[in-house]
Amino acid sequence: MRRYLIAGNWKMNCGPGRTSELLQGIKELSPQIPEAVDVLVCPPEISLTTASEVLNDYDVYLGAQNVHYEDEGAFTGEVSTGMLKEVGCSYVIIGHSERREYFGETDKTVNAKVIKALLDDLKPVLCVGESLAQRKKEVHKKMVKKQVQAALNSVKENNVSDVVIAYEPIWAIGTGETATPEQAQEMHEMIRSVLSELYDEDAADAIRILYGGSMKPHNAEELLSQPDVDGGLIGGASLKADSFTDIINIAEKLS
Numbered sequence: 001m002r003r004y005l006i007a008g009n010w011k012m013n014c015g016p017g018r019t020s021e022l023l024q025g026i027k028e029l030s031p032q033i034p035e036a037v038d039v040l041v042c043p044p045e046i047s048l049t050t051a052s053e054v055l056n057d058y059d060v061y062l063g064a065q066n067v068h069y070e071d072e073g074a075f076t077g078e079v080s081t082g083m084l085k086e087v088g089c090s091y092v093i094i095g096h097s098e099r100r101e102y103f104g105e106t107d108k109t110v111n112a113k114v115i116k117a118l119l120d121d122l123k124p125v126l127c128v129g130e131s132l133a134q135r136k137k138e139v140h141k142k143m144v145k146k147q148v149q150a151a152l153n154s155v156k157e158n159n160v161s162d163v164v165i166a167y168e169p170i171w172a173i174g175t176g177e178t179a180t181p182e183q184a185q186e187m188h189e190m191i192r193s194v195l196s197e198l199y200d201e202d203a204a205d206a207i208r209i210l211y212g213g214s215m216k217p218h219n220a221e222e223l224l225s226q227p228d229v230d231g232g233l234i235g236g237a238s239l240k241a242d243s244f245t246d247i248i249n250i251a252e253k254l255s
């Protein structure tokens with residue numbers, strides 16, 4: 001049985017001050033995180049230490065938005081898995097479409113980062129998703145399948161259950177346009193079938209597949225009700241304590 005994972009990707013929002021306020025707001029609205037739901041927040045790197053201090057023993061996981069695949073060295077502007085663990089991260093988002101589009105992330109670097117994260121006990125939240133043009137050309141399934149296969153190349157069955165996949169159609173990110181529940185389920189089901197080609201049935205079944213792309217309190221219930229939608233990777237709505245906790249509560253109700 002997969003547990004819902006409700007994850008906030010704060011992107012380039014919230015320095016340490018705002019991070020502290022937002023997390024305090026979430027704590028006030030939801031002093032007790034529902035037992036059936038896992039909750040993750042991914043602030044910008046500069047705010048991770050503050051987030052870790054504010055979260056303290058609050059039952060919310062901390063994650064980063066990117067990581068390098070080397071341990072250390074001359075990689076200006078980058079951070080390593082060790083550094084992220086040192087400040088309390090247990091998850092890391094890898095291969096978000098914004099990193100692929102603006103920062104030259106490729107299937108190859110995504111794969112190297114997934115492998116490195118797993119090796120160092122960080123759970124990768126691997127992002128995949130098609131552009132509008134790809135969907136219009138009806139190559140979206142093929143593209144996403146290729147992204148999943150490439151990202152998981154050489155990832156062994158014994159640690160693949162630590163991988164979380166986030167299906168994020170690029171045309172739905174920050175646009176207010178959401179995939180319909182049927183479109184999301186169709187893609188999630190396809191991704192799970194790719195996983196069962198790569199791994200045995202139990203392993204494929206254990207992997208959580210999140211939906212991302214304008215998930216909000218008003219559409220979360222119908223999306224999260226789909227059998228292969230195991231949570232959300234939430235951008236805009238994770239930046240407000242009330243909308244984020246509303247989605248957490250919807251996941252609890254459905255659990």
Ligand SMILES: O=C[C@H](O)COP(=O)(O)O
Pocket residue numbers: 009096168172173174175176212213214215233234235236237
């Ligand atoms: O990582 C999160 C996604 O890019 C979704 O962002 P959004 O909820 O603002 O559309």
